Amino acid sequence: MLRYSERPVIRPATVADLPAVAAIFAHYVETSVVTFEETPPTVADWARKLADLDDHGLPFLVTAEADTGAVAGYAYAAPWRPKPAYRHTAENTVYLSPAHTGRGLGRSLVTALLDACTRTAVRQLVAVVVDEKGEPNPSLALHRSLGFTEAGRLSAVGHKHGRWLDTVLLQRAV
Known part of the structure; x- marks a missing residue:
């Protein structure tokens, strides 16, 4: 695996970062099934989104x-569900x-997000990861390597690009 040649700069996101954030996410929306956004x-x-997370006291970071x-x-923590x-x-x-993976x-x-969450009211962090059965899944591997454990699977809950897709729920105490 290639490593970043210098220590990455990780900092809170600003409004000036949002065009780049939008472009990164748009790539995945348009070309993959890793998000169910269409x-x-x-x-x-x-x-x-940035303002809402700030209002909730939750981190939104960029590298x-x-x-x-x-x-x-980028990475952020958002409310899991709206109920109190x-x-x-x-x-x-x-x-x-895509040019910065691996x-x-x-x-x-x-x-860094886990660390930032320790300074908030967050006690559990949940990851919802699309499982493309049989395909390599870097997100599942990453989360598991950082101590997230599988909490459940939702079968065929998403349909994108002509495919029915599962999600795996993982969680970790912060």
Whole structure:
């Protein structure tokens, strides 16, 4: 596995980062089944997401190239469910630019996100990962390597690009 040549710069996301965040996510929306979104959110949608997470006191992080400052990926923790009893549980999301995968940045981002969550009210972090049965799954491998354990499977709950897809629920105490 290639490693990032320099220690990644991981910092809170800003409004200026959102065009890059939108572009990264749009790639996965349009070309893959790793998200069940079918229409890429706009930069304005991402601005609302950033503001909402800030209002909830939840982290939204980006990793950037040390030399150029270009956003290479992002991760955030969002409320798991709207009911008040779930207020100490969040769902994590992590995406990398296709040009930056396989370098350890996902691990760095999720590790930083876990650390950031320790400074919030979050006590459990949930990951919802699409399982393309029989296909390599870097996201499942990453989450398992960071101590997430499988909490369940939802069979054929998503339909995208002509395929029925499962999701695997993983969780970890923060």
